[in-house]
Amino acid sequence: MRSLTLKINGRDYGPIEVPEDMMLVDVLHEYLGLTGTRFGCGQGVCRACxxxxxxxxxxxxVRSCITGAHWFAGKSIRTVEGHAKRDETGKIVSLSPVQQAFLDHFSFQCGYCTPGFVNAATVLLETLAESPVAADRVEETISEALNPHLCRCTGYVRYYQAVKDLVLSTPGLVKETSR
Structure with a gap:
């Protein structure tokens, strides 16, 4: 056992005593009650975690099923629970643009992989806000961001289309050419 303090979704947790070899996904579920992050394959392949x-x-x-919880000490972490805006009682008042786009496009069936896709798309949008993609590379860039994630219900086309529509409709994420 070792003491661990984490910053998750802007909130400090700990110190808590957790086993040295415990993965973050297990700490999220078993110690913190944050169950939105999914344990899928347990090998870091599906990226639901x-x-x-x-x-x-x-x-x-970062894949939380293969990364020890203690590696995250001192780092700022966001889980799928941290994307929606909440009021002072904790009630969701609005979804993030990615979450709303996925709903608008009916992007998921069972939803098991959705937290990983939400996080991947969020990282992509935040990255593009800092360094816009050339218009002729939008599709390739989205594929690079989403392809590592696995969906057993075959939601890829709808996830992809939701992200593409969001990227193209968000000012500042796309530049005209790739010069």
Missing amino acids: TVIVDGDGGPRE
Whole structure:
């Protein structure tokens, strides 16, 4: 056992005593009650367990089923629970643009993979806000961001279309040419 303090969705947790070898997804579920992050394959392949880590290099996806919880100490983490806006009672008042786009496009069936796709699309949009993509590379860029994520219900086309529509409709994410 070792003491761990985490910053998740802007909130500090801990210190809590957790086993040295416990993966973050297990800490989220078993210690913190944050069950939105999914345990899928347990090998980091499906990416349903993806969380966002914010740092100097910008946001990035990290697979929480294969990354020990103690690795996250001192880092700022976002889970799928942190995307929607909530009022002072905790009630959701609005979804994030990615979540709303997925709903508008009926992007998921069972929803098991959705937290990973939400995080991947969020990282993509935040990255494009800092460094816009050329118009002729939009489709390729979205594919690169979403292709590592697995969906057993074959929601890829709708996830892709939702993200494409969101990228194209959000000012500042796309530049004209790739010069």
